Amino acid sequence: MNTAAAQPPSPGTEVDVVVVGARCTGSPLAMLLARQGHRVLVLERDRFPSDTMSTHWVQRPGIERLARWGLLDALAGTGCPPLERISLDFGGLALSGAPTSDDAATGPAVTYAPRRTVLDRLLADAARAAGAELREGVTVLDVLREADGGPVTGVLAGTADGGRFTVRARVVVGADGRNSTVARAVDAPVLVDRGPLAATAYAYWTGLAVDGVEAHFRSGSGLSMWPTHEGRTVVALSLRREAFRAWGRDRRRGYLDALAGFPGAAGRIAAARLAGPVRGAAGLRNYYRQSHGPGWALAGDAGHHKDPIAARGISDAFTDAENLAAALHDALTGKLPPDRALARYQARRDAGTAAMFEFACRQAALTGADEHLTSAVRQAREDPVAAGRLLGVFAGARRLDELLPRTAPGTR
Ligand SMILES: Cc1cc2nc3c(=O)[nH]c(=O)nc-3n(C[C@H](O)[C@H](O)[C@H](O)COP(=O)(O)OP(=O)(O)OC[C@H]3O[C@@H](n4cnc5c(N)ncnc54)[C@H](O)[C@@H]3O)c2cc1C
Incomplete structure (x- = not known):
């Protein structure tokens, strides 16, 4: 100290x-x-x-800034695993690969999730x-x-x-x-206030191998996982606020039960070990001040x-x-x-x-993937270049309107 x-x-x-x-x-x-x-x-x-x-999870805009400030090598030197792949699962529709950026100078769209x-x-x-x-x-x-x-x-x-x-x-x-x-x-x-929309709950696990970032989308909830320091993996849930509140005091039980609803991940999670408390919140507001x-x-x-x-x-x-x-x-x-x-x-x-x-x-309304997203995923499954681009959007390496033409241009 x-x-x-x-x-x-x-x-x-x-x-x-x-x-x-x-x-x-x-x-x-x-x-x-x-x-x-x-x-x-x-x-x-x-x-x-x-x-x-x-x-x-620090996406590409954050990683690029760490690099620009001369801090990325120090971060990588702390033993934080690089995240080189992203896997998306929309229940019966999946896409996996290495995200790419359209800026050759920034190199492959690697990200990190440091503690x-x-x-x-x-x-x-x-x-x-x-x-x-x-x-x-x-x-x-x-x-x-x-x-x-x-x-x-x-x-x-x-x-x-x-x-x-x-x-x-x-x-x-x-x-x-x-x-x-x-x-x-x-x-x-407060200039904009949409209030809280979804709840989030997460915990660290050991013995759970995940290759990069893995995300599972369902109507009503979503699951994401990525490795971090010391051989641990973050397993995070987004869920409806009422569902989170219904867990009451037994947050651990509620969290474990909810994980069982993701067949693409549940078996691997069941074979791993929960390493610490389940943390979460249901009151995270969406706002601009x-x-x-x-x-x-x-x-x-x-x-x-x-x-x-x-x-x-x-x-x-x-x-x-x-x-x-x-x-x-x-x-x-x-x-x-x-x-x-x-x-x-x-x-x-x-x-x-x-x-x-x-x-x-x-996304936080948890209504499931919309048709623009699923049709982009279907197309990308046939074309590795398109897959890298779409996954690059998820990594923050590309602008959002490359994925969803309806969104205003300019943000990534
Ligand atoms: C459940 C959850 C999951 C998240 N997951 C991700 C993710 O995967 N990727 C991502 O990019 N973002 C994620 N975020 C968001 C991210 O954590 C925040 O956006 C980020 O921490 C904001 O940084 P900040 O420095 O603005 O604020 P904070 O990280 O909140 O830091 C504020 C600091 O101010 C200090 N402070 C507060 N009041 C005072 C005071 N009066 N005097 C002195 N010090 C004070 C606090 O002690 C604190 O250290 C997540 C957030 C939550 C809640």
Whole structure:
């Protein structure tokens, strides 16, 4: 444990940016800003290594960013197995192969599913190595303003021993997840709210060999599996919220019974060993929040969230970190007025995620594969090139409208 990490910064500390939260959004944002010479303080409630609820499949947009930031080799070096194949099963209709990208420069569309204990620590270490100050075990309690309703000028934070301190900053970023304290403190308007749609439950297994990513789609539920660190395999279910709630206290029993409903996987799972508790949630909302205002911005889950059925949150968090770092650099160096730079950041986020948001909401309704998808799969079964392309869409290596022409172009 890094005991020095919880010490407050010296009184009167003033930085360019305070980032609240140090996982998939906060640490890369801090790293990118620090690499450009900005003074960044990251305040994180947890202490690393620490886990968080996630099935952690990092699709191609996320992997490409890790590579660009110089972190992919370090991740691969942690013993995380590369995921080179994807298998889809729609009950009587199946497709399997290596996903491809249309960008030769990015190489084969390999993905990874690193444990968050490993990934988040690697990102935090990279932020520190870039020169950001990152304090663990510190909870941000509120934002500071010079005057009621005026611009945000810093944060009030607390340590576990009851200590309180303030830090002044030109910008405060909430990278503090779905239940964002910063979003609440600035009263960020919710722009889109589809509520929670599906429930998710998952656990780790040993002795369960899965070649890459495997997904089984049924009306009313879906099952996905992929290998991660230490010989473990993630087995995740998406199911109707009522079904999840009906499990009651015996979540393990409900989860095991539900797995038995997937004949393509049930036999192999029954021969494997459950390695830990079943985790899950039924209240994951699908939303967009207004993500900037005078002296503040939101990024990652704090600003936008969609059902984990899409397995896109980490990739979106990295993308937000990159786009917000560019916007803040423009604002902090006077290249653009802050409100224009941040408005551009939010517009890029909204345009870049809109089609996937709609797709995820449709998938999370769990009505089974629609006819566009099944006919694309049928065609791809006859043509290996088309199969690689279609699987590339599932890996996030290609745009969604390559698979579903009805979706708006631009998102992958
Ligand atoms: C069940 C489930 C499965 C998922 N599976 C996948 C998947 O397979 N692939 C994928 O890409 N995405 C997945 N996601 C989504 C993904 O986990 C999130 O999108 C991602 O973690 C968002 O990162 P973030 O940094 O924005 O927020 P978080 O990961 O939530 O991090 C926020 C951090 O802020 C800290 N914090 C919060 N409040 C404060 C405060 N007041 N002061 C200081 N620190 C604070 C928290 O301690 C936390 O460390 C899944 C999510 C769920 C719930």
